[in-house]
Amino acid sequence: MGYRITAKQDLSPIDYFVEVEAPHITRAWKPGQFVVFILHERGERVPMSVYKAENGKIGMFIRKLGKTSLQLYYEFNVGDELYSIVGPLGKPIKVEHYGNVVFASDAVCGQAENYATLRAMKEAGNYTISIQSFENAQNVYPEEFLAKPVADEHYITTEDGSVGRKGHYLDVVKELIEKDRVDIIFAGGKLGSLAKLAELTRPYGIPTITTVRQIMVDGTGMCGSCRILYDGQIKFACRDGPMFDAHKVDWEDVLRRSSRFVEQEKLAKERYLEELRAKGVI
Ligand SMILES: Cc1cc2nc3c(=O)[nH]c(=O)nc-3n(C[C@H](O)[C@H](O)[C@H](O)COP(=O)(O)OP(=O)(O)OC[C@H]3O[C@@H](n4cnc5c(N)ncnc54)[C@H](O)[C@@H]3O)c2cc1C
Ligand code: FES
Structure with missing residues (x-):
C-alpha cells in the first residue's frame, strides 16, 4: 500500500510542508x-521529525537540501503516494509537569519538534516558552506553522533582526536563564548550536x-550508522534517542561523524x- 500525500505547501524559499496518510503511525506516535x-x-531511507500526527495523517517540515528532499518537492504532488513510511521510531520524550518548559530551534527538524513537544507539554500543565530562530525575514514560516498556538510565550529571532529579535535563540535562552525562568530546556536543529546550548x-x-x-540507515539500531558517544558509552541515536541529555553527549564526535558523506x-x-x-523543471 502507498501513502497518499494530502497536503503540500511552501513554508519559505528553502523549507516546505508535506502531509501524508499514515494511520498506523498516528495511532502510536508520541x-x-x-x-x-x-x-x-x-x-533511500529518509528520517524525518513529525510536526503533527492526527486524523490518520502525519505532517512534516522538509528542507530542500539534497537529492531526495528536492525530488519529493519537484516530482510528488497532492494525491501521489510515497512508497513507504515506517514508524514511529525512537524513544518518546518524558512528558510530565516540569514548570517552565522552553523549546529552542534554529533549523527545519527543530521547528517541527518545537511545536510537537510544546503542544504535549502545555497539555501536561507546563508554562511553555517557544524560541524559533530563522536566518532572515524570508525564511520565517507562515503564522499557522509556527509554535505560537502551543506557547504561552513565543519568540522569533532572525540574524539581521528584520523579524522578531536580532540574534539567535542562544541569546534569548541566556536572558531567560539570568531571570531564573527555565526549569527544563528542549532543543533541536543545527548540531553546532546544540553543542553551544549544552x-x-x-x-x-x-x-x-x-x-x-546522525546519519541513519535502518533506523532501528541494527546498522550502527548513527552511533554516538554518550556518557562514555556507545548509544544509537535512532534506538536510544534521538533526544538525549545534551550534557552527556560527546559533541565533538557527533559533529565530526555528521558530515562524513558530504562529497557523495x-x-x-x-x-x-x-x-x-x-x-x-527548473
Ligand atoms: C531523527 C532525524 C530527524 C530528522 N528530521 C528532519 C526534518 O524534520 N526535516 C528535514 O528536512 N530533515 C530532517 N532530518 C534530516 C533528513 O533526514 C535529511 O535532511 C535528508 O535525509 C536529506 O536527504 P537529501 O537526499 O535531500 O539530502 P542529502 O544530500 O542526502 O543530505 C544532506 C544532509 O542531510 C543529512 N542526511 C542525509 N541523509 C541522512 C540520513 N539518512 N540520516 C540523517 N541525516 C541525513 C546530512 O546532514 C546531510 O549532509 C532528520 C534526520 C534525523 C536523523
Ligand atoms: S540507523 Fe542504524 S543503528 Fe541507527
Whole structure:
C-alpha cells in the first residue's frame, strides 16, 4: 500500500510542508519520535521529525537540501503516494509537569519538534516558552506553522533582526536563564548550536534535552550508522534517542561523524539538478 500525500505547501524559499496518510503511525506516535520514509522502490531511507500526527495523517517540515528532499518537492504532488513510511521510531520524550518548559530551534527538524513537544507539554500543565530562530525575514514560516498556538510565550529571532529579535535563540535562552525562568530546556536543529546550548546551560545545572541527528540507515539500531558517544558509552541515536541529555553527549564526535558523506551528497544533488534542468523543471 502507498501513502497518499494530502497536503503540500511552501513554508519559505528553502523549507516546505508535506502531509501524508499514515494511520498506523498516528495511532502510536508520541513527541520525540520520528519516521523514515522511502519515496520510490529504489529510493533511500529518509528520517524525518513529525510536526503533527492526527486524523490518520502525519505532517512534516522538509528542507530542500539534497537529492531526495528536492525530488519529493519537484516530482510528488497532492494525491501521489510515497512508497513507504515506517514508524514511529525512537524513544518518546518524558512528558510530565516540569514548570517552565522552553523549546529552542534554529533549523527545519527543530521547528517541527518545537511545536510537537510544546503542544504535549502545555497539555501536561507546563508554562511553555517557544524560541524559533530563522536566518532572515524570508525564511520565517507562515503564522499557522509556527509554535505560537502551543506557547504561552513565543519568540522569533532572525540574524539581521528584520523579524522578531536580532540574534539567535542562544541569546534569548541566556536572558531567560539570568531571570531564573527555565526549569527544563528542549532543543533541536543545527548540531553546532546544540553543542553551544549544552555549554550554556551546564554551569546552571538546567536539564537540557536535545535531538542528536546522525546519519541513519535502518533506523532501528541494527546498522550502527548513527552511533554516538554518550556518557562514555556507545548509544544509537535512532534506538536510544534521538533526544538525549545534551550534557552527556560527546559533541565533538557527533559533529565530526555528521558530515562524513558530504562529497557523495554534493555529487548526487548536482546530478539531480542537471536532470531537472534538462527536463526544464527548473
Ligand atoms: C531523527 C532525524 C530527524 C530528522 N528530521 C528532519 C526534518 O524534520 N526535516 C528535514 O528536512 N530533515 C530532517 N532530518 C534530516 C533528513 O533526514 C535529511 O535532511 C535528508 O535525509 C536529506 O536527504 P537529501 O537526499 O535531500 O539530502 P542529502 O544530500 O542526502 O543530505 C544532506 C544532509 O542531510 C543529512 N542526511 C542525509 N541523509 C541522512 C540520513 N539518512 N540520516 C540523517 N541525516 C541525513 C546530512 O546532514 C546531510 O549532509 C532528520 C534526520 C534525523 C536523523
Ligand atoms: S540507523 Fe542504524 S543503528 Fe541507527
